Amino acid sequence: xxxxxxxxxxxxxxxxxxxxxxxxxxxxxxxxxxxxxxxxxxxxxxxxxxxxxxxxxxxxxxxxxxxxxxxxxxxxxxxxxxxxxxxxxxxxxxxxxxxxxxxxxxxxxxxxxxxxxxxxxxxxxxxxxxxxxxxxxxxxxxxxxxxxxxxxxxxxxxxxxxxxxxxxxxxxxxxxxxxxxxxxxxxxxxxxxxxxxxxxxxxxxxxxxxxxxxxxxxxxxxxxxxxxxxxxxxxxxxxxxxxxxxxxxxxxxxxxxxxxxxxxxxxxxxxxxxxxxxxxx
Amino acid sequence: xxxxxxxxxxxxxxxxxxxxxxxxxxxxxxxxxxxxxxxxxxxxxxxxxxxxxxxxxxxxxxxxxxxxxxxxxxxxxxxxxxxxxxxxxxxxxxxxxxxxxxxxxxxxxxxxxxxxxxxxxxxxxxxxxxxxxxxxxxxxxxxxxxxxxxxxxxxxxxxxxxxxxxxxxxxxxxxxxxxxxxxxxxxxxxxxxxxxxxxxxxxxxxxxxxxxxxxxxxxxxxxxxxxxxxxxxxxxxxxxxxxxxxxxxxxxxxxxxxxxxxxxxxxxxxxxxxxxxxxxxxxxxxxxxxxxxxxxxxxxxxxxxxxxxxxxxxxxxxxxxxxxxxxxxxxxxxxxxxxxxxxxxxxxxxxxxxxxxxxxxxxxxxxxxxxxxxxxxxxxxxxxxxxxxxxxxxxxxxxxxxxxxxxxxxxxxxxxxxxxxxxxxxxxxxxxxxxxxxxxxxxxxxxxxxxxxxxxxxxxxxxxxxxxxxxxxxxxxxxxxxxxxxxxxxxxxxxxxxxxxxxxxxxxxxxxxxxxxxxxxxxxxxxxxxxxxxxxxxxxxxxxxxxxxxxxxxxxxxxxxxxxxxxxxxxxxxxxxxxxxxxxxxxxxxxxxxxxxxxxxxxxxxxxxxxxxxxxxxxxxxxxxxxxxxxxxxxxxxxxxxxxxxxxxxxxxxxxxxxxxxxxxxxxxxxxxxxxxxxxxxxxxxx
Numbered sequence: 001x002x003x004x005x006x007x008x009x010x011x012x013x014x015x016x017x018x019x020x021x022x023x024x025x026x027x028x029x030x031x032x033x034x035x036x037x038x039x040x041x042x043x044x045x046x047x048x049x050x051x052x053x054x055x056x057x058x059x060x061x062x063x064x065x066x067x068x069x070x071x072x073x074x075x076x077x078x079x080x081x082x083x084x085x086x087x088x089x090x091x092x093x094x095x096x097x098x099x100x101x102x103x104x105x106x107x108x109x110x111x112x113x114x115x116x117x118x119x120x121x122x123x124x125x126x127x128x129x130x131x132x133x134x135x136x137x138x139x140x141x142x143x144x145x146x147x148x149x150x151x152x153x154x155x156x157x158x159x160x161x162x163x164x165x166x167x168x169x170x171x172x173x174x175x176x177x178x179x180x181x182x183x184x185x186x187x188x189x190x191x192x193x194x195x196x197x198x199x200x201x202x203x204x205x206x207x208x209x210x211x212x213x214x215x216x217x218x219x220x221x222x223x224x225x226x227x228x229x230x231x232x233x234x235x236x237x238x239x240x241x242x243x244x245x246x247x248x249x250x251x252x253x254x255x256x257x258x259x260x261x262x263x264x265x266x267x268x269x270x271x272x273x274x275x276x277x278x279x280x281x
Numbered sequence: 282x283x284x285x286x287x288x289x290x291x292x293x294x295x296x297x298x299x300x301x302x303x304x305x306x307x308x309x310x311x312x313x314x315x316x317x318x319x320x321x322x323x324x325x326x327x328x329x330x331x332x333x334x335x336x337x338x339x340x341x342x343x344x345x346x347x348x349x350x351x352x353x354x355x356x357x358x359x360x361x362x363x364x365x366x367x368x369x370x371x372x373x374x375x376x377x378x379x380x381x382x383x384x385x386x387x388x389x390x391x392x393x394x395x396x397x398x399x400x401x402x403x404x405x406x407x408x409x410x411x412x413x414x415x416x417x418x419x420x421x422x423x424x425x426x427x428x429x430x431x432x433x434x435x436x437x438x439x440x441x442x443x444x445x446x447x448x449x450x451x452x453x454x455x456x457x458x459x460x461x462x463x464x465x466x467x468x469x470x471x472x473x474x475x476x477x478x479x480x481x482x483x484x485x486x487x488x489x490x491x492x493x494x495x496x497x498x499x500x501x502x503x504x505x506x507x508x509x510x511x512x513x514x515x516x517x518x519x520x521x522x523x524x525x526x527x528x529x530x531x532x533x534x535x536x537x538x539x540x541x542x543x544x545x546x547x548x549x550x551x552x553x554x555x556x557x558x559x560x561x562x563x564x565x566x567x568x569x570x571x572x573x574x575x576x577x578x579x580x581x582x583x584x585x586x587x588x589x590x591x592x593x594x595x596x597x598x599x600x601x602x603x604x605x606x607x608x609x610x611x612x613x614x615x616x617x618x619x620x621x622x623x624x625x626x627x628x629x630x631x632x633x634x635x636x637x638x639x640x641x642x643x644x645x646x647x648x649x650x651x652x653x654x655x656x657x658x659x660x661x662x663x664x665x666x667x668x669x670x671x672x673x674x675x676x677x678x679x680x681x682x683x684x685x686x687x688x689x690x691x692x693x694x695x696x697x698x699x700x701x702x703x704x705x706x707x708x709x710x711x712x713x714x715x716x717x718x719x720x721x722x723x724x725x726x727x728x729x730x731x732x733x734x735x736x737x738x739x740x741x742x743x744x745x746x747x748x749x750x751x752x753x754x755x756x757x758x759x760x761x762x763x764x765x766x767x768x769x770x771x772x773x774x775x776x777x778x779x780x781x782x783x784x785x786x787x788x789x790x791x792x793x794x795x796x797x798x799x800x801x802x803x804x805x806x807x808x809x810x811x812x813x814x815x816x817x818x819x820x821x822x823x824x825x826x827x828x829x830x831x832x833x834x835x836x837x838x839x840x841x842x843x844x845x846x847x848x849x850x851x852x853x854x855x856x857x858x859x860x861x862x863x864x865x866x867x868x869x870x871x872x873x874x875x876x877x878x879x880x881x882x883x884x885x886x887x888x889x890x891x892x893x894x895x896x897x898x899x900x901x902x903x904x905x906x907x908x909x910x911x912x913x914x915x916x917x918x919x920x921x922x923x924x925x926x927x928x929x930x931x932x933x934x935x936x937x938x939x940x941x942x943x944x945x946x947x948x949x950x951x952x953x954x955x956x957x958x959x960x961x962x963x964x965x966x967x968x
Contacts (some may be wrong), residue, residue, distance in 0.1 A: 050571055068577035105532040111508055236508075276508065277526060280534050281563065 003156055004180030010152040011190050018090045020045050021083070025195075028079050038079060039071040042086065051089050052082060054278050060118060060136070060271045084137035087196070088117075091140070092279060095147050104161065104239045106150050111276050112236030113140050118271045119226035119235075122264050127254065129218075138203040138223050143238060144190060145183030145204065153179060164240050171240050172208055184208060210247030221250035229261060235272050316428050317347045320403070320421070325411030327386065330355045333393075333401040340547045341402065358385055358404060360549055363481060366499055371399055372457075377418055381409070389413055391425055403428075470537075470556035473544075478503040478552070487556060490537075492530035503554070508534065527556065536563045621696065621717040624703075627710060629654045629670070641719065643689040654715055658684040659693065673700070683720065695724040745803040752800045759796065763789040798933040801861065805940045812855040812944055816968035819852050819859065820845060820883070823896065826863050827881060830871060839874055841867075844882035850894055851968040858941045863896070865934040866961050870900035877901030877958070886964065895950075897962040905953040913951065914939035938963075 023041050027033045043049055049070060056073040057065045067073045074082050092110060117139025124135045149157040156178055164174035175182040188205040203223045206212050210224035224247060230236060231243045301315050313331055320329045328351040332341040346355045361382050362368065367390055370378055377391045386409035393401035403425060407413070413421075464471060470487030474480050480498050488495045491506050508526040527535045535558060542553045615622050615635050621642075624633035634649050642649070642657060660666055666682070673680035679701040687693050696717035703712040766786040773779050804810065827843055834841045870879040879900045886893040905913065914935050942949050942963065953959035 046571075050567060050574070053574055054570070068574055069581060105528065107508065107528055107532050107534060277524070277536070280508075280526065281536055 002180060003153060003178075007148065007152055007179060007181060007186055008189060010148065011186070011193055014148070014190060014193070017087070017194050018094075020048060021087055021090055024083050024086055028083055035071055035074045035079070038074055038082075039069070042070050042082070048086060048089060051278070052085050055085050055089075055275070056082075058271070058274050058278055059267075060121065060275055078133055081133040081136075084133060088137055088140045089279065091144070095151060104237065106147065107280065108237035109143060109146055109150070109239065110236070110280060112230055112238040113143055114276050114279060115230040115233070115235035115268075115272050116140075116142055116223060116226045118275055119229050119264075119268050120222045122268050122271065123222050123226060123254075123256075123261070126260055126264055127256070134197070134199060134219065135222065138200050138219055139226060141187070141191065141196070141200055142203055142207045142223050142227065143183060143187070145185070145187030146239065148186050148190060149175070149179065149183060161239060164242075168242070170208075170242065170244070208244070210250045211253070214249070216249060216253040218253060221253040225250055225254065225256075229268075233265070233269070235269070236276075312428075313345045316403075317345050320405065320424070321347045323405070325407045327351075327406045327408055328354065329406070330358065330404040331401065332359070332404070334399070342547075344401075354385070354406075355404075356548060358382075358388060358406060359547060360475075361385070361388070362390060362402075362404075363547075363549070364475075364479070364500065366482075368399075371402070377422070379413070386410075387412055389418075389421075391421060393425065393429065395429065470554075470558075472503065472554040472556065474503050474552045474554065476550060476552065481551065490527060490529070490535065490556060490558060503552075506530075524559070536560055538562075621719075623654060623715040623717070625654055625713040625715055627712070629713065632712075641688065641694070642686070643692075648689075654698075655684075657686045659687050660684070670700075684717075686717075694719055694721040696720060741806070745806055748799050748803045752796045752803070756793070756796050756800075759789055759793055763793065795933070798937060802933055802937055802940065805937070805944065810944060812858065814853050814855050814945070816851050816853050817856055818849050819854065819894075819896075819965075820847055820850050822856065822860055823863055823881065823883070826860060826867060829864075830867055834871055834879070837871060837874075838876060839871060840878040841871075842878055842880045844880055847883060850883060850885075852894060852965045853968045854945060854947075854965060858945065862938050862941050862963060863898075865938050866898045866963070869934050870898050870902065870959075870961070873959075874900045874902035885967075892967040893964050894967050895962050895964050897960055899958065899960040901958040904955040904957050904959055905951070906955050907953075910951055910953065914949075 020041070024038065027038050027041055042052060052070065052073060053067065055061075056067045056077055057063055061077055063076055067076055070082075077085075095106065117136040120139040121132060121135040124132055129135075146157075149160070160171065160174045160178050163169070163178060164171050167174075172182040172184065184205050184207065188201050191201045191204050199219055202212050202217060203220050206217070206220050207223045207227060210221050211217060212220060227238075228244055228246055231238065301319075317329050317331055320326070329347045330343060330351075331345040333344050334340075335342045341359070343352075343355050343359070346352055361380070365380050367378055367380065371390065371392045375392060375394060377389055379387060379389045381387055385406050387407045389405045389407070391403040391405070392399050393403060405413075405421075465485040467484070468486060470490045471482075471484040472480055472487045473482040480501050480503060483491075483495050483498050485495070488498055491498060493501075506528055508528050522538055522540060524536065524538050527537045529535060537556045538559050539554055539556045542555075544551050544553045618635060619637055620635075621638045622633075622635040623631050623638060626632050631649050631652050631654060634646060638649065639645060655663075655666060658666075666684075669680070669682060679699050681697060681699045683695065683697050685693060685695050697720045698715055698717045701714045701716070702710045703714060705711050763786060766782050766789060769782050770779065770786065773782060823845065824843070827841060830841060867879065867881065877900070879898065882897050882899070884895045884897070886895055938961075939949060945965070947966070948964040950962040950964065951959065952962075
């Protein structure tokens with residue numbers, strides 16, 4: 001069994017998502033389920049309830065502590081976004097944060113992912129997007145493949161970093177050379193196993209390219225750009241220092257006005273620090 | 282002594298040095314001057330520095346540097362000593378320490394100690410190729426011992442290094458030791474870092490927070506341990522109580538609160554970070570938040586409950602108001618009712634009466650309440666009433682009684698009392714309502730009616746008895762008249778006489794007939810008639826009657842036509858009375874027909890459940906006016922009543938027929954046109 005097979009196999013052994021998430025997904029898909037029913041499901045898990053309320057009250061959603069019950073949270077933030085928050089929390093808590101590769105820690109990667117989530121949401125909002133759910137989750141999950149590598153092939157992944165550094169190649173190519181599969185591909189396999197919506201699977205698979213096989217996609221483009229911005233602002237650390245050039249296709253897709261990102265910087269940094277503290281602790 | 286042939290040799294002579302310092306040095310500065318100048322004579326020496334502990338600031342002040350152009354470098358060299366953590370070693374060790382720096386080459390640090398207190402340093406900086414041999418080190422140590430001796434004994438007064446200072450040094454040493462102990466034992470992390478964020482010193486708590494020993498931490502970049510968004514965060518002058526995430530060496534996050542102060546040690550600016558682990562506080566905050574959420578949730582639920590209760594209450598109030606209005610309406614209706622209305626408890630004691638009761642009974646309310654309902658009544662047989670009420674009280678529906686009541690003023694009146702049970706929601710009887718209507722007038726009318734009826738019955742009976750008697754009284758002599766007439770008829774030959782006798786005989790027969798009818802009627806009207814109903818063939822009966830009338834019809838020149846097409850027709854009848862009915866109807870038909878015919882026919886009426894037969898007797902006689910048909914069957918009534926009676930007889934025939942038909946349960950039909958004729962039909966059940 002070569003390393004890539006071993007890794008793909010490891011996906012089958014990965015922790016399944018907590019039952020809570022599945023029950024919530026079911027409840028949301030049921031057109032007859034009420035918000036009260038949904039709230040009661042979340043309330044069965046004390047710690048998730050707390051965290052959902054904290055995240056819902058964080059500056060990211062702009063309600064500033066006005067939400068004091070799960071049913072309010074569902075009402076203000078929306079069923080799907082609440083589901084996404086629960087998913088985010090369960091994924092982050094299901095992976096260990098204690099591995100320490102030289103100069104690269106999972107916690108930095110999570111911080112980076114949170115940054116990408118925060119930036120994606122902020123950009124989407126600034127672009128006038130009405131349906132803001134999924135942006136945060138897409139950002140959180142875009143590098144989930146790297147987490148798998150850290151969990152299941154830590155020694156080999158060390159070599160990936162060394163190779164990328166030495167030959168100055170992008171991490172995807174280094175991953176391919178050493179592990180036979182890159183973090184985008186393995187991440188998408190995991191997302192598929194978790195039955196995460198396809199739109200987000202696409203983000204995981206194509207975030208470094210910025211489009212789905214040259215087909216423009218708003219969500220993919222935004223995460224692609226946010227990933228780069230997170231690197232520039234040094235929010236978190238994704239394991240390598242080379243800052244990628246944004247793919248030209250995204251400018252047509254997103255139509256970002258001059259100065260928009262700069263004007264968002266303070267809010268992004270504020271949202272980031274708050275969200276990191278809430279989610280990582 | 283000093284080996285001057287070595288590449289590195291001391292160019293000064295200890296003896297000369299002693300001579301110079303004993304003769305020429307009168308001040309501290311001169312001593313320092315001479316000392317450094319002497320040391321500078323060494324080969325390969327780039328510079329030499331002298332640092333002395335400042336009593337007030339506890340910093341090491343740079344006193345002298347040779348050559349003087351090296352002033353700036355002296356500060357940098359001192360920084361290097363701090364990075365390399367030279368001081369801790371100097372504190373505990375009297376031996377000189379050597380270190381290598383890429384920029385400055387070999388650096389030798391000689392501690393100046395007095396009573397174990399490090400009060401100064403002599404730093405010698407050689408180029409990188411020059412190293413001090415051990416002998417030379419010993420020489421320099423000796424030289425320093427001389428310096429020490431001068432400093433402390435000979436110039437003790439001149440240079441203010443007196444015994445007081447010595448004591449101070451001693452206590453200072455203690456203080457420094459204690460301070461280290463204290464700093465290591467406080468539950469707050471202390472990290473000293475230079476302006477490049479490289480860690481210079483930490484206390485024990487900080488090293489345990491970061492998960493590395495102090496030695497491992499020294500020289501590491503602080504940023505490695507913080508998950509900050511802004512790498513330049515420590516450039517701020519002072520940061521007070523910022524929350525941050527500290528990342529332990531193993532990667533686990535610890536929430537902290539930190540302060541950053543700039544401090545200057547030996548003219549060098551450092552960042553002093555104090556860190557507090559707030560994991561517990563975070564947990565507490567979470568708990569508080571949790572409690573708050575819970576509380577909010579409860580408040581929300583409670584508010585919802587209250588809201589619902591409020592709505593229910595409002596509804597209840599509205600309902601009650603409505604009920605109250607209804608009650609008022611009901612009460613005023615009850616009060617103004619002309620009926621006597623009582624509300625009774627389950628023992629039939631009065632608990633409420635309306636105005637009509639008070640008005641009628643003349644008792645006031647107080648006198649009535651609590652009394653048994655029947656106490657107002659005149660009751661002949663209390664047991665009867667009790668048994669009726671007991672039987673009915675627990676039943677679902679109302680029951681009624683007629684009772685005679687008496688008022689307070691002894692006025693008697695009759696009431697009809699309706700008792701209705703009142704039930705609660707569990708179906709238990711809690712009250713009775715008794716509504717009484719004054720039926721005194723009704724009672725009176727009833728009484729009068731009964732009297733009148735009795736009177737009528739009496740007179741009717743008298744009439745029947747009278748008729749009966751009269752008939753018998755008449756019959757007996759009549760029979761003699763008839764009998765003797767018949768006997769005379771055979772004896773008399775004279776034609777005129779014979780005709781007279783015949784007249785007497787006919788008149789007698791008629792009278793007898795009439796008497797028979799009266800007798801029959803009175804017999805029928807007396808209540809004890811007994812019919813003998815049997816199934817018989819009625820056709821021969823009718824035929825036999827027709828034969829009887831043939832001679833009379835012939836005499837009156839009327840045709841009797843028998844149209845009966847059956848030989849047999851069975852019906853349930855009393856044969857005798859049936860014969861009377863047919864006889865009477867045919868007799869009437871002949872009697873009221875002057876010319877023409879009388880037709881007798883029988884037809885069958887077949888209906889769903891019963892088969893009937895219709896016997897019709899049709900004449901071409903005088904007929905009856907339509908509006909007088911109803912009077913036909915009344916006793917002693919001939920329609921042509923009055924002076925112009927053309928037809929003899931009492932008019933009892935049809936009355937008899939009617940009476941018999943009622944007794945035998947058969948119907949009589951009459952069709953008639955005035956001056957054209959009549960048809961009388963009897964409808965009987967077939968057997």
